Amino acid sequence: MQRDTAIFDLIQEELHRQRRGLELIASENFTSLQVMQAMGSVMTNKYAEGYPGKRYYGGCEVVDKSEQLAIDRLKAIFNIEYANVQPHSGAQANMAVQAAILQPGDAILGLDLSMGGHLTHGSPVAFSGKTYVAHHYGVKKEDGRVDYEALEQKALEVKPKLIICGASAYSRDWDYARIRAVADKIGALVMADIAHPAGLIAAGLLNSPFDHCHFITSTTHKTLRGPRGGIIMMKHDFENPWGHKTPKGEIKMMSNLLDLSVFPGIQGGPLEHVIAAKAVSFHEILQDEYKVYAQQMIKNAQAMSQAFLEKGYDLVSGGTDNHLLLIDLRNKNISGKKAENTLVKADITLNKNMVPFDDKSPFITSGIRVGVPAITTRGLKENDMQQVVNWLDRVLMHADDETVISTVRGEVNEFMSGFSMYPELG
Template identity: 55%
Template sequence: MFDYQFLKSADPEIYESIVGEIQRENNTLELIASENFVSPAVTQALGNVMTNKYAEGLPNKRYYGGCKFVDIAEELARERACRLFDADHANVQPHSGAQANTAAFLALLKPGDKFMGMNLAHGGHLTHGSPVNISGIYFHVIPYGVRKDTGYIDLDEVEDIARREKPKLILAGASAYGREIDYAAFRQIADETGAKLMADIAHPAGLIASGLIKSSIPHAHITTTTTHKTLRGPRGGMILVGSNGENDMGITTPKGKVKKWSEVFDSAVFPGAQGGPLMHVIAAKAVAFKEALEPSFKEYSKQIISNAKTLAQALSDKGYHIVSGGTDTHVFLVDLSNRGMTGRAAERALENAGITVNKNMVPFDTQSPFVTSGIRLGPPAMTTRGMKEEQMRIIASLIDRVLSDLENEDVIRTVSKEVTELCRQFPLYDVPD
């Protein structure tokens, strides 16, 4: 599938590391909710000569000559992104989700301004106000969280905090939250309290593009996302502005000039937060968006949700505590505190058995982020391999066997063999010679 003839002779060490990674991806069960396997077409677009090209600016408005062909790629990416999300405007240049969020903050906040983001320990992301991230260092973050009794976002709390604190921005979105987010309710709270609404749909973007869960686009002033999770594109970020008339209404800049929202966000990406865009990655984003516009992608997204529900239910049936009792999306958290083990110990044992997950804090966790009381699971990558409900039940039982006897090397060895066999039945990538 992949041709590495030049790399193999030019740099055997890097070649070997890539072959090792192909084998690891082929032979392990990838349950990290934020990972996926891109198509061969996406990897080919990624490995192309557009990496050579400087293209600061936007299509047909560049600071460099020679942009005729990269303009074609970026226009296709932008137009496809707008069709996919029913958006008015897309900026496909952010190098990552974190860069997209930084650009959004730059456009909407000044240092020291208040914004509300979901508590990291309740499922929020590092870029939503963590004290070690620019979002928490430069801005005054007021966190909101989930209800202890239900595990669902506490919209009453969001409203109370917003009325009291009058933040400039409310950020709706999460990294470890399996329930649908009610963007319309967030927008209502934002309007009532004079805040702008930013949505970060990095995790469920593919499910939103498929029309299976509620979209942020009609409600949020700005939506940011990654392109590599459920959307199954190359590693990267994107900013979307909704087709709700908001874009045309514009925003008054500090100098009193009225600009379209899209113009403000475009200049926050470049020159605000980045230099030259990664044109090879943008070409690969365009390919992934084309794939996501196919009817088969909607079937894939439906299968992800069904697989996630099945996996969560099968673990729950075995006595595992699923935060919020299940999932509406592709991801859920398992709280292991009733099993007498930490997330770190579970992650290690599962990795030794060939099952890749990540430790994760659970709401109201008493452990540190390096230890945690939970693990986060999601089947987007395994669904790409073709696995369905039957395999999710098998995976739940493999996980249970490892976690029920954490220190037992024999169990880990036997499960590891079964993992390899299961992977063999769902081939992924050819290994180069």
């Protein structure tokens, strides 16, 4: 068979792009080589509808072991009783939880997308906003932090069946206990989407949602540094509150409803090669070195935060507790779109992002989101963050000067050549 040189040339081109640049997208990271090897393994050939020990196809005895290993390792990371590793993405993990516990038209309450929330938390353009009656809470204008009083007031007013906490562009920790207390007042369930801070929670560096939230979802490819995918977790299993019963008349546990919601509810066969890669990344997280990495993420983010503040940038909430920063560029007279498009010319990758109370459209935005997981994986330390911010500032302040942009690109490329990445790939 003739080799597909076109696609493999593009893969090599992408490897060069990743190697030479500064990757500052907060939701991206670089997996280990063994994670990629697992994803590219013969596990991709196996169809395995169902769950370990309960498949619809024969020949699943090996992938049963692999998937169970991923489940067991994830349970060990967070000290939990239940884990489902089959969701193809974080969005599908959120969809599965919502489908398991809600009926179309039920009320939900989540962080507004324009305030740092996620599409799957009730945005009108996503399934959550189309299927359920979505209400939202936000952040306070004066400090950019979640307005828990407004959250409680809205919850008491609309009485949602599900309160969602978590965000895609929020740089502070969460008060999960306070949200659970609000939920208990109205008999609501709580889902924490920890897709962004999951790795920092795993390392014990941020508040844990597991003792306060009924359901926890996450991706596996951000701070967890694994393959692209999703997971669903519970600290403890419990009887479903609606009295749904098995054919034998027994009350179904929430684990049953969640498993059925993933398959056959919203997905078919699981991606067993990705699940094998998840198992590898979970093994890495259980090693002592991972906590050192997680600690370095916070050190880098806070050093970067200080460097931006010293240059007069307006950081939403004034700083960060986690791995990302949300920066309002209005006082720098440049839009988020212009910033993103200009920085990529200098081989600096990040994304435009709406900021709270933004006066621009989601396609333009007034801000950018900056994250450190990927550059921390590359080996950059807190002492390097000043140089990184210097480069961003030079480009943003000379956004129409191609000479400056080209000069910065050369400096970035030379600097990053000192941080080896996948040397085994040549």
